Amino acid sequence: MAATQLCSNSASLSKALTQNPFPKIPISPLKTTLNFQRTLKPFTLKAVLSQNPAKSQTHTAPVEHCFSKKADGFLYCEDVRVQDVMETVEKRPFYLYSKPQITRNVEAYKQALEGLNSIIGYAIKANNNYKILEHLRKLGCGAVLVSGNELRLALRAGFDPTKCIFNGNGKLLEDLVLAAQEGVFVNVDSEFDLENIVVASRIAGKKVNVLLRINPDVDPQVHPYVATGNKNSKFGIRNEKLQWFLDAVKAHPNELKLVGAHCHLGSTITKVDIFRDAAVLMVNYIDKIRAQGFEVDYLNIGGGLGIDYYHTGAVLPKPRNLIDTVRELVLSRNLNLIIEPGRSLIANTCCLVNHVTGVKTNGTKNFIVIDGSMAELIRPSLYDAYQHIELVSPAPQDAEISKFDVVGPVCESADFLGKERELPTPDRGAGLVVHDAGAYCMSMASTYNLKMRPPEYWVEEDGSVSKIRHGETFEDHMRFFEGL
Numbered sequence: 001m002a003a004t005q006l007c008s009n010s011a012s013l014s015k016a017l018t019q020n021p022f023p024k025i026p027i028s029p030l031k032t033t034l035n036f037q038r039t040l041k042p043f044t045l046k047a048v049l050s051q052n053p054a055k056s057q058t059h060t061a062p063v064e065h066c067f068s069k070k071a072d073g074f075l076y077c078e079d080v081r082v083q084d085v086m087e088t089v090e091k092r093p094f095y096l097y098s099k100p101q102i103t104r105n106v107e108a109y110k111q112a113l114e115g116l117n118s119i120i121g122y123a124i125k126a127n128n129n130y131k132i133l134e135h136l137r138k139l140g141c142g143a144v145l146v147s148g149n150e151l152r153l154a155l156r157a158g159f160d161p162t163k164c165i166f167n168g169n170g171k172l173l174e175d176l177v178l179a180a181q182e183g184v185f186v187n188v189d190s191e192f193d194l195e196n197i198v199v200a201s202r203i204a205g206k207k208v209n210v211l212l213r214i215n216p217d218v219d220p221q222v223h224p225y226v227a228t229g230n231k232n233s234k235f236g237i238r239n240e241k242l243q244w245f246l247d248a249v250k251a252h253p254n255e256l257k258l259v260g261a262h263c264h265l266g267s268t269i270t271k272v273d274i275f276r277d278a279a280v281l282m283v284n285y286i287d288k289i290r291a292q293g294f295e296v297d298y299l300n301i302g303g304g305l306g307i308d309y310y311h312t313g314a315v316l317p318k319p320r321n322l323i324d325t326v327r328e329l330v331l332s333r334n335l336n337l338i339i340e341p342g343r344s345l346i347a348n349t350c351c352l353v354n355h356v357t358g359v360k361t362n363g364t365k366n367f368i369v370i371d372g373s374m375a376e377l378i379r380p381s382l383y384d385a386y387q388h389i390e391l392v393s394p395a396p397q398d399a400e401i402s403k404f405d406v407v408g409p410v411c412e413s414a415d416f417l418g419k420e421r422e423l424p425t426p427d428r429g430a431g432l433v434v435h436d437a438g439a440y441c442m443s444m445a446s447t448y449n450l451k452m453r454p455p456e457y458w459v460e461e462d463g464s465v466s467k468i469r470h471g472e473t474f475e476d477h478m479r480f481f482e483g484l
């Protein structure tokens with residue numbers, strides 16, 4: 001930042017700091033009734049927000065994305081003003097989803113998959129909200145699981161076990177027993193994993209349908225923390241060891257039925273050629289496997305499709321581009337295609353909605369301090385991930401635009417949601433959203449600094465807003481110590 005700009009920024013900041021400390025935006029008092037309602041009946045805002053039908057009638061323009069700024073300068077989720085939701089719910093950070101956007105994302109995959117036998121296995125690790133899982137199940141998705149509890153949750157949410165796939169490099173025997181009992185697909189990740197699956201099959205008294213997770217050693221060109229299909233990865237079997245695994249499966253005809261091959265390259269992938277390169281390798285492996293007499297019907301190409309986190313209008317591949325790049329390969333071998341999308345199904349359906357606690361400068365850097373933090377949303381701190389940030393209401397006319405680090409109150413310098421973001425200087429109490437927060441945000445949230453996990457809401461098809469997860473409370477925390 002140029003020195004002159006810094007000076008003017010500092011001046012406007014000090015003005016902001018000496019201004020009326022109470023925001024122009026009214027902060028609704030904390031709704032003490034909410035906590036009581038937790039135990040009585042599910043809290044829904046339907047009634048409250050539908051009282052204002054004018055809002056949904058005024059904005060009838062086709063929605064390009066579920067979160068968009070409309071002509072009045074306010075941010076909307078579908079046709080609901082985010083500011084209105086903020087004034088109606090608990091005054092703490094919260095996640096706000098669009099249910100119709102979740103539906104649209106699933107429909108995009110379904111349409112892309114037309115003409116293929118397929119399973120859309122939603123990767124539950126991306127977001128494990130129970131209400132969202134029920135919705136995805138109703139839309140026809142299967143589930144991809146990486147722990148026994150994710151498997152239990154999927155079963156509770158009514159997922160068809162024959163559309164579920166249990167993944168992981170460290171699956172526990174007890175969880176494999178459950179998987180065997182329920183008849184879900186299991187991906188074999190290593191020699192010891194195969195041994196455990198055999199034991200689990202014997203305990204459950206059921207043969208297990210397995211896929212070999214082969215490491216294709218393709219570079220997904222993503223952050224190393226989310227690359228999973230290269231040679232140095234902890235996931236999958238080495239492709240040179242394929243014959244060992246085929247022999248081991250042959251040696252256990254009562255326990256294992258080899259039904260397919262699996263790979264997962266990584267996450268946030270923005271070039272579909274990478275999927276094609278991997279699929280070419282995978283169908284070659286399938287040819288080799290079939291040549292040995294195995295009736296292998298499934299190709300699982302994993303998940304990993306990226307989304308437009310930067311909001312720069314870049315044209316990124318859509319589900320159709322992904323599926324089209326592997327379609328002919330799949331059809332040529334008469335295979336069923338399994339895909340495991342997480343991020344591309346759920347990330348863009350949600351924002352983390354925060355309140356501005358205050359604005360400060362240290363002379364060289366400006367900060368917007370919000371009530372949300374790395375505890376609610378850790379991706380920027382963990383992967384240096386970019387998530388777009390904006391204010392939910394039009395800025396005051398005299399608000400100076402400056403560069404800010406957007407930070408939370410957690411006692412860590414790594415606690416930031418965004419760095420060097422150009423934003424109008426916000427009033428205290430103003431709403432600020434972190435976009436594309438549907439995947440790997442709430443599911444990675446912690447209670448660090450005893451910031452209790454936030455509540456979640458979604459906007460429904462009719463424009464009403466419902467709570468879909470209670471925020472955690474201090475009392476929830478104390479419950480872990482009861483009776484000790």
Ligand SMILES: Cc1ncc(COP(=O)(O)O)c(C=O)c1O
Nearest residue numbers: 123264267303304340341342343
């Ligand atoms: C095996 C497997 N499948 C699917 C996914 C989902 O990936 P994404 O959310 O990028 O679509 C992951 C995530 O890393 C994974 O490890």
